[in-house]
Amino acid sequence: MKDLILIFISTxxxxxxxxxxxxxxxxxxxxxxKIESAFGMGMAVTFVMTLATSIGWLxxxxxxxxxxxxxxxxxxxxxxIASLVQIVEMFIRKYSSSxxxxxxIYLPLITTNCAILGSALFMVTRNYRFxxxxxxxxxxxxxxxxxxxxxxxxxxxxxxxTIPRVFQGAALTLITAGLLALIFMGFAGLIxx
Amino acid sequence: xxxxxIPILVLGLxxxxxxxxxxxxxxxxxxxxxxxxxKILELLPGLNCGACGFSGCRAYxxxxxxxxxxxxxxxxxxxxxxKQIAKTLDLTSSISAHKQTxxxxxxxxxxEKKASSRYLGPNTCKAAHLIGGAIDCAYGCLxxxxxxxxxxxxxxxxKQGLIYVDxxxxxGCGKCLQACPRxxxxxVPIEKGLTFYNIACANKDxxxxxxxxxxxxxxxxxxxxxxxxSPYRMKDNLSAIDYTKENTQETLEAGKNKCPTKCIVxxxxxxxxxxxxx
Numbered sequence: 001m002k003d004l005i006l007i008f009i010s011t012x013x014x015x016x017x018x019x020x021x022x023x024x025x026x027x028x029x030x031x032x033x034k035i036e037s038a039f040g041m042g043m044a045v046t047f048v049m050t051l052a053t054s055i056g057w058l059x060x061x062x063x064x065x066x067x068x069x070x071x072x073x074x075x076x077x078x079x080x081i082a083s084l085v086q087i088v089e090m091f092i093r094k095y096s097s098s099x100x101x102x103x104x105i106y107l108p109l110i111t112t113n114c115a116i117l118g119s120a121l122f123m124v125t126r127n128y129r130f131x132x133x134x135x136x137x138x139x140x141x142x143x144x145x146x147x148x149x150x151x152x153x154x155x156x157x158x159x160x161x162t163i164p165r166v167f168q169g170a171a172l173t174l175i176t177a178g179l180l181a182l183i184f185m186g187f188a189g190l191i192x193x
Numbered sequence: 194x195x196x197x198x199i200p201i202l203v204l205g206l207x208x209x210x211x212x213x214x215x216x217x218x219x220x221x222x223x224x225x226x227x228x229x230x231x232k233i234l235e236l237l238p239g240l241n242c243g244a245c246g247f248s249g250c251r252a253y254x255x256x257x258x259x260x261x262x263x264x265x266x267x268x269x270x271x272x273x274x275x276k277q278i279a280k281t282l283d284l285t286s287s288i289s290a291h292k293q294t295x296x297x298x299x300x301x302x303x304x305e306k307k308a309s310s311r312y313l314g315p316n317t318c319k320a321a322h323l324i325g326g327a328i329d330c331a332y333g334c335l336x337x338x339x340x341x342x343x344x345x346x347x348x349x350x351x352k353q354g355l356i357y358v359d360x361x362x363x364x365g366c367g368k369c370l371q372a373c374p375r376x377x378x379x380x381v382p383i384e385k386g387l388t389f390y391n392i393a394c395a396n397k398d399x400x401x402x403x404x405x406x407x408x409x410x411x412x413x414x415x416x417x418x419x420x421x422x423s424p425y426r427m428k429d430n431l432s433a434i435d436y437t438k439e440n441t442q443e444t445l446e447a448g449k450n451k452c453p454t455k456c457i458v459x460x461x462x463x464x465x466x467x468x469x470x471x
Contacts, residue, residue, distance in 0.1 A: 063207065069200050076207060083211040087218055094222040101248070162315045 004135045007128075010191060011139040017115045018147045019184040024115030028148060029173060031106070038152035042145025044106045046138065048088060049116050052081050053137030056120040057130055077120040085111045115144055150180065227258045232281050236274045237267055240345040242366030244268050257282065268293055269346070269364025293365025295348075295358050295378045299334035300393025300458050301409040303354035306333050322374035329406040332396040334377055340369035360389065360460060381436045389460040390434060390445045397429040411456045417448035424448065425457075432457070 017023045024045070031041040056077050064072055089107045093100045110116065119140045123133045154176055163172060233254040241249035245267060247256060257264045257278075264282055266275045312327035314320050318339040321327045326335050336354040341347075348362035349369060360383065369378045377395055392411060396403050400412035417425040417432050422441070425432045425448045432452075434445070449457040 059207065063203060067199055067203055069203055072200055072204060075204060079208055079211060083215055086215055090218055090222040093224055101252070160315050160317065160320055 003132065006191065007132055007135050008139040011136055012143040012146065013184065013187040014190055016143045016147060016184055016187075017118060017140050018144055019181040021118060023118040024113050024144055025177075027109060027113060028144075028151065029170075029177065031109075032148055032151040032155055032173075035149060035152045035156060037106075038148045039145070041106045041109070042141070042148045044110055045113060045115065045144050046141025048081070048085055048107075048110050049119055049141035049144070050134060050137040051084055051088070052077075052116050052120055053123050053140075054130070054134045055084065056080050057123060057128070057133040060124060061130075073121065073124055074117075077117055081116055081120070082111050115140070147180065147184075151177065154180075229281050230254050230258045233257065233278050236270065236278050236281070238269045238274070238364065240269055240364065240366065242269060242345045242364065242368060244364070244366035269366055293380050294360045294363040294383050294389075295365060295367070295369050295380055296389075296391045296460070297334065297340075297356040297358055298377045298379060298392060298395040299332070299375075300355065300391075300456060301330075301333055301407050303336075305407060305409045306330055306354065307406050307408075318372075319374050326375075330396060330403075330410070331398075331406075332375060332377075332394075333407060333410075335375065339372045339374070340378065343368045343372040358460075390449060391458050391460055392432050392434060392456065393458045394431065394456045397431060399430055403430075409454055409456050412454055414453060416451045416453065417457060420444060420447045420451060 011017070015021065018025065018028050027041055027045070032038050059076060059080060060073060064070060064076065085107055089100075092107075119137055123136055126136075128136055155173065158172065158176075167175070230251075234251060237250040237254060239250050243249070245253045247253040253267070264279065267278070270278070306328045307330070308328045312321055312324075314324065316337050318335040318337045321335045321337055325331070326333075327337075328335065334354070334356055336351060336356075338349075338351050340356065341349045341351060345366065345368065346362050346364060348359040348364075350357045350359070356377075365380050367378075367380050370376070370380065375395070383389055394403075394407075394409065394411040396407065396410045400414070403410035403412050411431050413427060413430040413432070415427055415432075417423065418427055422444050424434055424441075424444050426435060427433070432448075446459075449459060
């Protein structure tokens with residue numbers, strides 16, 4: 001239990017996928033314009049990431065390890081993620097049209113989200129057990145949503161400020177992202193090893 | 194040989210299993226879509242303006258087709274497209290969505306609106322309005338073009354601190370109404386070919402106060418209401434036109450010519466031709 005909590009906090013804050021591994025930067029900059037859409041994207045990523053790590057774990061340990069085909073992990077994980085996203089999209093569309101309205105547009109974007117492939121690969125290199133992998137995937141997604149929401153909040157506020165011309169647009173967004181990453185480095189001392 | 198064969202088999206089978214699953218699920222979870230939805234979606238202008246009260250054209254098309262919502266006409270689409278949509282839906286009753294347009298109730302240019310202080314804050318109307326604005330008039334257009342940014346069709350332009358609405362382009366979706374912190378916009382029905390008149394002032398103060406802040410404002414002199422069969426009415430120290438009535442061009446023109454501050458303006462159906470000379 002202690003392990004799981006440790007994994008949860010460390011993935012959420014200290015080893016945040018976006019700000020310390022620089023994964024999933026494109027949605028981080030692309031969908032962080034509005035809090036509403038950032039929330040939708042964050043929830044969709046959390047959902048798919050949890051599923052991807054758990055099903056990826058099963059396939060890796062039950063099939064790949066058995067045949068000694070460790071080098072196939074990249075291809076297989078991509079396959080898993082792509083099909084998962086498709087299936088999830090179909091399910092949501094069939095059974096909850098309101099959820100589809102709010103999440104639907106973000107789901108196809110997730111197929112190419114490197115944070116999800118990254119979390120699946122980390123799960124392998126860190127030799128997680130099944131439950132650990134699930135918690136890792138969930139907290140990774142939550143960490144992504146957290147950072148995305150913080151970024152969206154800051155960017156919404158920036159709208160009300162006069163910005164010098166050279167900093168307008170992408171420039172200030174990238175600087176904000178860099179400062180956020182610096183701030184998150186402060187969490188490194190949160191857990192004494 | 195085995196070293197090649199096993200990975201091929203494993204990967205192939207995993208891929209096959211997933212594709213089979215996907216194929217089965219796509220059959221089982223198929224969502225039946227009415228073919229009329231796509232057809233109507235094509236006829237709708239695709240602005241996603243939200244004037245109909247739905248989140249976008251797609252949501253509107255789905256609601257109309259499923260019968261959850263009675264089709265009452267899409268405002269920006271225009272008469273032609275609305276008739277075609279009604280035909281697709283087998284509606285026998287004639288649908289007439291009157292074309293609507295937004296008009297701006299401030300007609301003062303940069304020099305005409307007096308400003309006793311310089312405003313150096315953020316360049317948005319919302320921010321300027323918070324501290325009382327960049328101009329002395331508490332009702333007039335601030336000119337930071339919040340409305341231009343939200344307009345989905347680019348019908349609004351700003352020239353010399355004065356807002357122009359292109360009646361040809363405007364679909365009357367009402368986004369500018371929400372964007373303007375001073376509530377200067379109004380959505381009014383228009384008929385093609387009719388020259389349009391607008392009270393270009395929203396100042397509800399008395400004549401004395403208006404004169405202090407603007408040279409173009411309505412001073413509530415009531416001259417325009419005294420024309421024969423006048424379409425103008427006084428309300429809150431302001432002249433107003435009742436657009437629901439059928440007003441003749443003669444009476445509107447007569448009232449306009451009498452206006453001492455020239456704050457009644459004529460809008461033509463040609464882009465950017467607000468007649469400010471008279």
